[in-house]
Amino acid sequence: MATKRRNLYLYLTLICFFGIIAIFIVDGYMGIYDTVYITAEEREQKIESDIWQRNSPYWSIGVTQGEKAFIRYEVDNRQFSSYEADIQVSVWRMQEKVSDVLAQQVTIEAFSKAEIEWTIDSAELVPPDAQPEQRLDYTLTIKSGEMERNIILYINPTPSSAIKLVPAPPR
Amino acid sequence: MNIRLEYVLFVFGILFCLAGVGYLAAEYVKNLSEAGKLVSLLLTVAMFAFLSKYFENIGW
Numbered sequence: 373m374a375t376k377r378r379n380l381y382l383y384l385t386l387i388c389f390f391g392i393i394a395i396f397i398v399d400g401y402m403g404i405y406d407t408v409y410i411t412a413e414e415r416e417q418k419i420e421s422d423i424w425q426r427n428s429p430y431w432s433i434g435v436t437q438g439e440k441a442f443i444r445y446e447v448d449n450r451q452f453s454s455y456e457a458d459i460q461v462s463v464w465r466m467q468e469k470v471s472d473v474l475a476q477q478v479t480i481e482a483f484s485k486a487e488i489e490w491t492i493d494s495a496e497l498v499p500p501d502a503q504p505e506q507r508l509d510y511t512l513t514i515k516s517g518e519m520e521r522n523i524i525l526y527i528n529p530t531p532s533s534a535i536k537l538v539p540a541p542p543r
Numbered sequence: 544m545n546i547r548l549e550y551v552l553f554v555f556g557i558l559f560c561l562a563g564v565g566y567l568a569a570e571y572v573k574n575l576s577e578a579g580k581l582v583s584l585l586l587t588v589a590m591f592a593f594l595s596k597y598f599e600n601i602g603w
Contacts, residue, residue: 381597388590392583399579400571422573 404455405448406516408523412441424521432524437504441492441525445514449480456480457517459488463497463525464511470497473512494527505529 408419412435419431435441449455461474473490480486497510510525575583 378597378600381593381600385590385593385597388586388593391586392590395575395579395583395586396567396571399576400574403574405574426573 402450404517404519405450406514406519406521407446407448408514408521409444409446410441410523411443413439419521419523430522430524432526434526434528435492435494436528437498437530438495440494443490443492443512445488445490445516446485447478447480447487447516448485450483452482454479454481455517458515460513460515461490462513462515463492464513465509470510492525497525498527 405421407421408431410417410419410433412433417431417433423431433441445459445461447455447457447459456477456479459474459476459478460472462472463470473492474488476488478486478488492512498508502508507529508527510527512523512525514521514523572580572583
């Protein structure tokens with residue numbers, strides 16, 4: 373009887389351990405995960421899907437006026453079924469859509485990945501009457517099925533226009 | 544002091560096992576939902592409680 377009772381605690385320990393492992397597999401690994409890679413100003417930033425859950429649903433990047441941002445969007449389907457989604461990318465400013473960048477339907481097989489690439493040309497976003505030293509903020513919205521990712525796009529002035537030359541005072 | 548080689552190997556095995564589980568936990572805990580984190584925490588507490596009880600019963 374005592375041995376049975378002793379082993380009961382060991383079995384309960386094992387049940388708890390395998391329960392934790394099962395939660396990590398089902399809840400932590402399985403699912404749809406998206407990652408955004410942005411290359412701008414000679415730097416690559418990686419925005420993983422857990423960042424959206426943890427912090428504010430916004431991430432920001434800076435692009436110098438006249439330069440381009442190269443964006444790669446990766447969707448990882450860690451499910452036993454295939455995943456279909458309409459991916460829509462657009463640029464917004466002050467709650468108004470500035471441009472549609474991309475609209476594409478993707479089908480990803482079980483435990484596979486898909487990648488979509490596009491480029492944001494800051495020259496196309498900046499209004500013609502904008503001053504070269506002006507900084508403009510836009511929102512890049514990526515909709516993939518039910519997921520929505522918002523990235524704040526800072527279009528920074530070109531370094532030469534940002535530095536104002538002040539003439540030396542006369543002696 | 545005469546430590547048997549088997550015990551040294553057991554300790555290494557246990558350490559490697561803990562390191563592996565720790566690495567996997569750190570890698571995937573960020574993707575867990577709030578409910579998943581809570582249930583995992585409760586199961587971890589229960590696991591250590593049952594393990595302590597088991598060791599107590601075998602006379603450790």
